[in-house]
Amino acid sequence: MTGASPARPAGEPGTAPDAAPDAGPRPAPLLSVRDLRMTFGKRNGVRAVDGVTFDVWPGETLGLVGESGCGKSTTGRMIVRLMEPTGGTVVFAGRDITRLGPRDMRPFRRDIQMIFQDPFASLNPRQTVERIVSGPTRLLDRRGVIELLETVGLGAEHADRYPHEFSGGQAQRIGIARALASRPRLIVCDEPVSALDVSIQAQIVNLLADLQRELDLAYLFIAHDLSVVRHVCDRVAVMYLGRVVEIGSRDAVYNAPAHPYTRALLSAVPVPDPEVELVRERIVLPGDPPSPAAPPPGCSFNPRCAMARDVCRTEAPPLMAHGPGERKVACHFAG
């Protein structure tokens, strides 16, 4: 049982790897995704994920942002093996898990858990909270369940209730407790707060941050809300049409976005301050995100990009290092 009781690498939790590029040797990444691909359909298939590469280090949060259809959720689902990738590899704690069979995958299923957007859709309505949290294999006894419920801000009195008796925020707490039951090292959070009210969002964000600190968890935080991502992540990857167009430390990406799409995306987010909104530079992109079924040739962003030139229409830019630190950008004219 390789993953039964892993000794935690003594990495500092929450370290942003490219905050200090020369800070000596770094622990190995917990998760390495290399050239991951998902093509739906056989001939002329839809390339939902088209060669995605990134790492997640122990104890850190990587944000995966982008608009609908950019492939961020599909990427998350392939990492937890809810979907089988059509290409590329997923390496977890040094072991390639991309093609493991169900039996060999089992220890890794404990290590990699997932939290979903809609807490009600992801909780079995006919099971009590205790059964949901302890899981199909009865990982925990009642005492363990109650302990876990208390960790996520619920109580013993909730253990015998059913999902419909809870509010959205509470139901999401149950989803988090379930994910924690197997003592994972990585949790893929797929839009974990976007279905919740603003005041409840903040509660869940705080809970996730506390749990990360206490349990040394790594998160892959998939979200479309750039404000939330900025708040919770150490590093950010921006996806557009199945590819990562920019990846780097949170501050690098948010304070000095290098890809024109990242710039437009950030400028489009409304800021809750009317005086800022009044004077702010806003890049309104023309058109809609193109369909992954018929991606434009060259750089997939070129039809909406103000900087696009001839080379952008013929050649897809590779993801290349940009400036100091570990930022990478896929743009012929990154600035």
Place this chain on the structure above:
Amino acid sequence: MILRVRDLRVAFPAGTAVDGIGFDLDRGRTLGVVGESGSGKSVSSLAIMGLHREAAVSGSIVFDGEELVGAPASRLRELRGRRIAMIFQDPLSSLHPFYTVGEQIAEAYRLHLRVSRRVARERAVEMLAEVGIPEPRRRAGEHPHRFSGGMRQRVMIAMALSCEPDLLIADEPTTALDVTVQAQILELIRRIQRDRGIAVMMITHDLGVVARVADEVLVMYGGRTVEHAPVREIFRAPRHPYTQGLLASAPRLPAGGAGDSPDPAAGSVAAGGSPDPVAGGVAGPVVKGRLRAIPGSPPSLLAPPPGCRFHPRCARYAAAPDDACVTEAPELRELRELCVLGEVGEVHAGRALRLVGAEGPPAGPVHRTACHLAETRGGSR
């Protein structure tokens, strides 16, 4: 004054969803209505549209001098779509899948203005062009499923505006859209409003959207108004603990991109520390980690808490409990002294002195809040 709402109540058999709200809305102005799920913001807008069948609507809704509460259904039908138009969150479920987009726009236009088919079809094409749909003549002949989410919302806006309404109610019009498309749609609504001088009631949960488009803001909680003020005052000097909490709990982006100095940690006050996110001091914490959450969850309409509906979650009440918060619903009161906010204070100082006439206190751009504990804390600033 195109719309004057007073003491609006909407009661369903199960409970009261809206419990006495009021506001004024002028032509060319935008009122942002903010609240979380169950706050009554959508129910209020449906009441203005006269779309409640099972509910008891009371109070007063005066549209362009005409009382709508108790008006015959036939009259409401005439106004609806013609002079009061509405767009919804999900454009796909508001469009008929069987008819072409052009037919659907033309139908409403023909119904209300009794013009020929040909004129109505031309109008549809013209409206599609106005809302920025490329190749409008060809697109008018297509069905809704051929349009993307943003394009569908443009179609809804074209339909809403085809009869030249005086009031547009937009209920979460961009919530289902991606941010880059949201920016396009908000820009479009603003341009159309400027060109035509219509009044807009923008219902949203997104404080950023409100900051971008609204002139004044009504904050709703548990079916009641907790604060009503010009947009800059809501964000600069929120007075109600709920408004303050909402602003403090929303994560935000730096203002202009580069050159932002990160604020020092806003600290973790959530667990019983300093109770009040001081008015105005709402700049979002930039450090990774905790947000200032509001504890608890929004009230259920089936069993709303007594007194002030926010008191079970209120940091101010927790710090200095007052019996009034539990026993009496606080009235929406004008703040006695407007805080001086430099130019903002000057702009609104004149309006704050507006006389209280026979029709009750003006609901215009003065700062009003419903909190028993507001003055004790607010006055000093």
